Amino acid sequence: MRIDFYICRHGQTDKNVEGVWQGCKIDVMLNETGQRQAEELAKKLRFKIMDVYSSPMIRAVQTANVIAKTNARGCDIVIMQDLRECDFGEAEGVPFVEIQRQYGLDFVNKIMWPTEQYADLCFPNGESKRKVFERVEACLKRLACRHSCANVKHKVCVVCHAGVLSALQYGLGLKDVSFEHCSVLHLQYDTEKYQFMQCFD
Numbered sequence: 001m002r003i004d005f006y007i008c009r010h011g012q013t014d015k016n017v018e019g020v021w022q023g024c025k026i027d028v029m030l031n032e033t034g035q036r037q038a039e040e041l042a043k044k045l046r047f048k049i050m051d052v053y054s055s056p057m058i059r060a061v062q063t064a065n066v067i068a069k070t071n072a073r074g075c076d077i078v079i080m081q082d083l084r085e086c087d088f089g090e091a092e093g094v095p096f097v098e099i100q101r102q103y104g105l106d107f108v109n110k111i112m113w114p115t116e117q118y119a120d121l122c123f124p125n126g127e128s129k130r131k132v133f134e135r136v137e138a139c140l141k142r143l144a145c146r147h148s149c150a151n152v153k154h155k156v157c158v159v160c161h162a163g164v165l166s167a168l169q170y171g172l173g174l175k176d177v178s179f180e181h182c183s184v185l186h187l188q189y190d191t192e193k194y195q196f197m198q199c200f201d
Contacts, residue, residue, distance in 0.1 A: 004186065006158070008157060009160065011041075012037060012181045023163070024057065029062060045067055051147070082139035086163035176200075
């Protein structure tokens with residue numbers, strides 16, 4: 001059996017517009033643009049999904065609520081703590097330009113788009129992409145197990161964050177991942193091989 005996961009980034013917030021580094025400790029609402037983005041995303045997923053799971057961050061929950069309310073089958077959202085954004089430590093709440101000035105662009109890029117060599121890097125008092133990947137992958141596998149036990153083909157929506165998508169890109173070796181607000185990454189989980197595969201719709 002294969003479980004379809006539509007993994008979405010949340011809509012835009014004012015902090016995104018301001019160029020401020022958001023993480024799991026910066027919890028802000030969608031702005032008007034973000035709300036519209038969520039509505040457009042919900043229309044795209046209306047007939048594709050059966051269940052909606054979300055990070056506990058308000059920007060993700062708001063996006064997930066729009067998707068759930070628009071869903072053709074009708075569904076509630078389930079909050080999963082392990083889908084939260086990365087903890088960026090001392091970088092959170094600081095403008096990107098200041099972070100780049102303080103740590104250097106090369107260091108920032110290694111944290112945001114890590115290879116195996118740099119997967120354990122993190123900002124002071126922060127969380128590495130390896131750690132993020134481990135908790136998110138384990139969460140997705142638990143969801144896959146839950147749905148495979150129901151013995152029906154499930155299509156699942158997961159609303160999360162750019163840092164989570166970056167961790168999945170690193171950990172699963174994904175290609176051409178979009179990090180735009182309300183972008184969608186389509187993965188399938190093979191319950192016999194216990195592995196994820198990237199789909200290009």
